[in-house]
Amino acid sequence: MRNLPLIIINIYIIGTLLISFFGPLKYLNYDRFSVVIYIFLFLTCLNIGFLFRHKINIVVNKPIKNSNTNIDNLFMNKKVIKLINISIYIGLMSITLEFIDTIVKNPSLLSLNQLGNNYMSIREELAGENGYSLALIVRFLTGFFRNVVLILAPYYFKQLSKSHKLLFFIYLLFLIMVNGIAYGTQKFLGDILIFLLIIWFIKMLDMSMVKRMKILKNSAILMVLFVIVFSYMQVQRYDVIGVTATNFAEHSTGDSYYDTDHIIFDVFGDRLGFGIATMMSAYMSGGYYGLSLALQLPFEWTYGFGNSYIASEILDRLHVVENLYEQTYLNRMLEEFGRDGLRTWNTIFPWLASDLTFLGALLIFIPIGYVFGVTWYEILRYRNPASILLFSILFLGFIFVPANNQLFNSIDTYISTVCIIIYWLFNHKKYNFTPENL
Template identity: 50%
Template sequence: MKSLPIKMFTIYILTTLFLSFFGPMKYYNYDKLLVFLYVTGFLFCLYLGYTIANRYKVVLKKKPQLSNDATMIIALKNQKKITKFVRVTILIAFFSIFLEFLEILIKNPSAFSLSNMAGNYFEINLENRSSFYSIPILFRFLTGFFRNASIILGVYYWRNLKRNYKLILLMYFMLLVIVNMLAYGTQKFLGDLVIFTVIVLSIRMMDSDKKRAFKIIKYSIILVLILILTFTFIQSQRYALLGVTVENYGIRSGGQLYFDTNHFIFKILGNEFGLGLAILLTGYLSSGYYGLSLCFKLPFEWTYGIGNSYFMSKLISVLFNTSEIYDRTYLNRMTEVFGRNGLRTWNTIFPWLASDFTFLGALLIFIFVGYIWQTAWLEIIKYRNPVSILLFSILSLGLVFVPANNQLFNSIDTFISTITMILFWLFYHKKYNYKAL
């Protein structure tokens, strides 16, 4: 169990790398060898942090010896505290999404039509980005921590919740789908929801018998399949609206890549739905490695410790009326030199971090990440520590997006949520290192 997360993650990274090298999407001037060596170095650093956490346990300290009765009393108090905390997060999360729902319902009720998903996405992201900055959206930015915590701990403590809180949590999930997938036309939230749920169910499986464990595995597989089918449908609708096909995708994308129309995906699913699945497998999950390859060709320009986060670079540009920070990033210079859009395409997390720490420094960061990630996992295994469940889930989400971008720090809501989550763990995780009842 100690090595399960890092083994699963290694399989995931190697799979995405394989899809990048041999999938239906093909690239021009792709330095596959250099990318392979770099990703190997990344996994080595992550394993090094994992090994240090297992061997030295610097953060995971033993509690003083207490009697069984004293330990039980502390565990009961902690359970009551965390139950109250979960209730608060559910209420805040529901209120946040309900405000968004009301705003859209008042301004544009037709946005909730299933047939308008693709149009809504392009209207918001390409034509009218200023519509994001409303009071409900600003409230969402500030409550990202509670929204994530309500999903993670709400699912984990589902059995402990009273019926009214279960109902509120279900309504929150329902409004997440209605607002994000229908009104905004986005599916990232659905990926986050599935990732968090699968992680929590996997933790729950450790305390389950074989029959229940089999059910958890079955439900997890079903959730992943639903995610893939939903994503494929949405992507197919988006590209059909734009007139993008398998044949003209390369030209419409700037001429740096193209699809192999003879690939078995298109033979089985056809060009329309095959394009949606191909975008998922070789666009979202693995095309970032090609962007990384292009960034390797550029010289280092320091971004003053801010360029790793798009939100922070934009904040500085607003406060000081300068675009120098983002202009110096690998992502922007890649756009200028090679024509690959650093924001509208995914280029892995590494060019973001390398803009501040160099590509070597970006690798070394993952020694620390691997250490904290594994420490949280050890506290989950031994204590079912709810604070570590939160941090482990968030870090796992960030690691899943390694082939894409710096997911946890790029936008304002994820930036605030991640910082809050890390501080919350640093201050409170040791208090919950008692065996769960």
């Protein structure tokens, strides 16, 4: 069990890489050899960092008598539950503001038939020069509390009061209505699914085999439902601009096309098959092609802020370092190859390499892997809530490795990730209590 998350990440990365080679989306001038070598080195660094944790003894606090009761009351109920309750209030306030803002702007945004148009509308607003609405600003600043609700509330659900359980479900309902319908975005659905699966997996550590099998069955059902919903939303988006698998190459940059003879289209048909193929190839594995292009470009330093689009934008608007994004690999890919780094996935590595070089983008995963290993150890040994929070965020970041630097790209994720790291650094050792019966 102590290496299971690492094994899952290894299988996932290798699997998505193979999809980029043999999936329905085909790429022109794809340097597969360079990408295979680079991803092999990435996994090597990640594994070294994670496994190095086994050589280090984690500092723990002294055992407590009647440990189960004391730990529950002293730490879970008094601190963690209080944090969860506060986070539910803040998260509900934030999402309510967004809901009201959506209704005021356009009540028709809550129509399921407008998912594609809604997605285009919110992208135009975020890219506009008129600034953000109050609701979006509050959303950006409350990302930490939103993740606390999505991760820790399900884990400690039985310890929550009835009123807070009800507020939690109301929050999820508003979250789905605003993000899934009004904004037409799928990322939040993926985040919720990933967090829920992680929490279920941790819960399984204390369950019988019968209950574990039940959770695994429910997880499989959820994943199938997610694929169907995600594929439907993708089709809705492309319907708005008249794109199909057949004419995709005409609307793209000309470097990729869909093989309509692929087995995906034979099994699921042209329309649903296009949605599933988009999820598999464009979202889960399309970034590896972008990586192959970025590896061909020379290094230009971006002063430590090029790894995050929002950080580079803020520095530009404050006139601290102007046109910083233009120096990144993502922007220079557009100039050299016609591939827009902001509209396509290119893996996390060109983002990190803009500051660290491609070699540094590999080596940074040794300490990241070590922290990942520490959080998992503290979960296995102590069910540490601070480590559950950071572990879930890091796992989400690894899921998005084939896509982009997800944890630091937007304002809300940037602030949330930094806050979670700080929270973990100052709190995780406080929860490392060894019960006497272990």
